[in-house]
Amino acid sequence: MALEHAILVSLLEKPGSGYELARRFDRSIGYFWAATHQQIYRILKRMENDGWIDAREVAQQSRPDKKEYSVAAPGRAALSRWLHEPIEPESVRHELAVKIRGAAFDDPAALLDEVERHRRAHADRLAHYLAGEQRDFTGPDAPERPDAGQELQHVVLRGGIAYERMTLAWLDDVIATLHRLGAQR
Amino acid sequence: MALEHAILVSLLEKPGSGYELARRFDRSIGYFWAATHQQIYRILKRMENDGWIDAREVAQQSRPDKKEYSVAAPGRAALSRWLHEPIEPESVRHELAVKIRGAAFDDPAALLDEVERHRRAHADRLAHYLAGEQRDFTGPDAPERPDAGQELQHVVLRGGIAYERMTLAWLDDVIATLHRLGAQR
DNA sequence: TCCTTCTATGCAACTCGTTGCATAGACAAG
DNA sequence: CTTGTCTATGCAACGAGTTGCATAGAAGGA
Numbered sequence: 233m234a235l236e237h238a239i240l241v242s243l244l245e246k247p248g249s250g251y252e253l254a255r256r257f258d259r260s261i262g263y264f265w266a267a268t269h270q271q272i273y274r275i276l277k278r279m280e281n282d283g284w285i286d287a288r289e290v291a292q293q294s295r296p297d298k299k300e301y302s303v304a305a306p307g308r309a310a311l312s313r314w315l316h317e318p319i320e321p322e323s324v325r326h327e328l329a330v331k332i333r334g335a336a337f338d339d340p341a342a343l344l345d346e347v348e349r350h351r352r353a354h355a356d357r358l359a360h361y362l363a364g365e366q367r368d369f370t371g372p373d374a375p376e377r378p379d380a381g382q383e384l385q386h387v388v389l390r391g392g393i394a395y396e397r398m399t400l401a402w403l404d405d406v407i408a409t410l411h412r413l414g415a416q417r
Numbered sequence: 418m419a420l421e422h423a424i425l426v427s428l429l430e431k432p433g434s435g436y437e438l439a440r441r442f443d444r445s446i447g448y449f450w451a452a453t454h455q456q457i458y459r460i461l462k463r464m465e466n467d468g469w470i471d472a473r474e475v476a477q478q479s480r481p482d483k484k485e486y487s488v489a490a491p492g493r494a495a496l497s498r499w500l501h502e503p504i505e506p507e508s509v510r511h512e513l514a515v516k517i518r519g520a521a522f523d524d525p526a527a528l529l530d531e532v533e534r535h536r537r538a539h540a541d542r543l544a545h546y547l548a549g550e551q552r553d554f555t556g557p558d559a560p561e562r563p564d565a566g567q568e569l570q571h572v573v574l575r576g577g578i579a580y581e582r583m584t585l586a587w588l589d590d591v592i593a594t595l596h597r598l599g600a601q602r
Numbered sequence: 603t604c605c606t607t608c609t610a611t612g613c614a615a616c617t618c619g620t621t622g623c624a625t626a627g628a629c630a631a632g
Numbered sequence: 633c634t635t636g637t638c639t640a641t642g643c644a645a646c647g648a649g650t651t652g653c654a655t656a657g658a659a660g661g662a
């Protein structure tokens with residue numbers, strides 16, 4: 233039940249509409265917590281009913297009107313409560329790992345294309361993260377004295393970068409292993 | 418919808434009851450795909466109805482009887498179909514990352530205990546993985562000529578080890594960042 | 603003019619996953 | 633002989649997440 237909290241954090245970083253939030257969840261924050269626009273709209277409605285967030289109708293030119301949400305005091309309090317609650321170290325769900333173990337009962341070499349496709353996807357994501365880091369934190373346009381929010385966003389991004397680098401190295405290990413098993417047949 | 422496939426893989430590696438599967442999901446395979454006994458029993462029942470797996474009543478001494486499941490031909494075919502389908506590179510859900518970004522709107526230093534608790538949990542898990550690797554793959558009792566299944570289990574375990582090492586290093590980075598922000602106040 | 607794309611919001615139906623509870627046999631400790 | 637623990641299976645209710653579909657304004661291109 234952390235999606236509502238992820239939305240609160242995103243709205244505190246910058247107020248926005250459901251549509252804008254959905255796009256943020258396709259980008260930055262969504263790299264650490266995925267969500268579809270359906271989930272987002274539903275939870276926004278619930279949080280508005282509960283008084284956690286305020287809605288403001290915004291008329292726009294050259295595009296449809298939108299409802300811009302911002303966090304109200306009760307929402308901030310709810311987020312604060314959640315931040316002080318302990319959470320369980322996450323339980324991973326790594327579908328590809330299941331496939332790799334399953335390949336023992338099928339053709340291991342047939343997995344190669346799939347693994348290489350994943351490798352490319354992770355290489356793209358790493359490049360994307362590194363470009364974002366350059367743009368926001370380490371490049372010439374980056375703030376000289378970053379505030380706490382920027383420091384924390386940066387350390388989360390460094391986590392994403394470390395994750396992608398580790399994953400790339402592991403996928404190379406997987407590919408080498410599959411090749412080895414293919415050569416043995 | 419990969420839990421059924423994870424169960425099929427586990428049953429191919431070794432037939433067992435729902436209870437035994439639940440314990441495996443607390444150990445080895447569950448490190449890459451978590452599941453409770455409720456989910457497992459429900460899916461076992463469905464797969465039995467669909468003819469994917471066969472059930473066999475096993476009378477036991479000094480404990481209750483159990484139903485031992487093994488994979489039938491249609492289940493194997495279903496697994497094979499799934500193995501040949503492409504899957505999306507997984508969408509991560511990293512609750513702690515959401516909390517870290519949220520800490521910018523609360524007290525960053527208050528997160529230290531939580532992050533250190535996670536660090537300990539990951540250190541324990543790494544130690545557990547390394548012990549398992551020693552026992553099954555690199556120690557004196559390990560097979561000299563591992564078969565394909567063992568090679569694939571090992572490469573998945575190496576992924577788990579790499580993940581935990583990366584996570585530990587990142588959590589140290591997070592802890593250092595939180596300390597730095599605390600010192601600045 | 604029609605078609606597509608982008609912005610923007612939402613309903614309905616379904617499956618997946620979690621939590622709490624219930625039952626029951628066998629055994630060991632107090 | 634009651635209590636607790638481990639093995640073993642399951643129901644019911646709920647909440648989370650996915651998929652398909654629908655609507656609608658505005659812009660741009662064929």
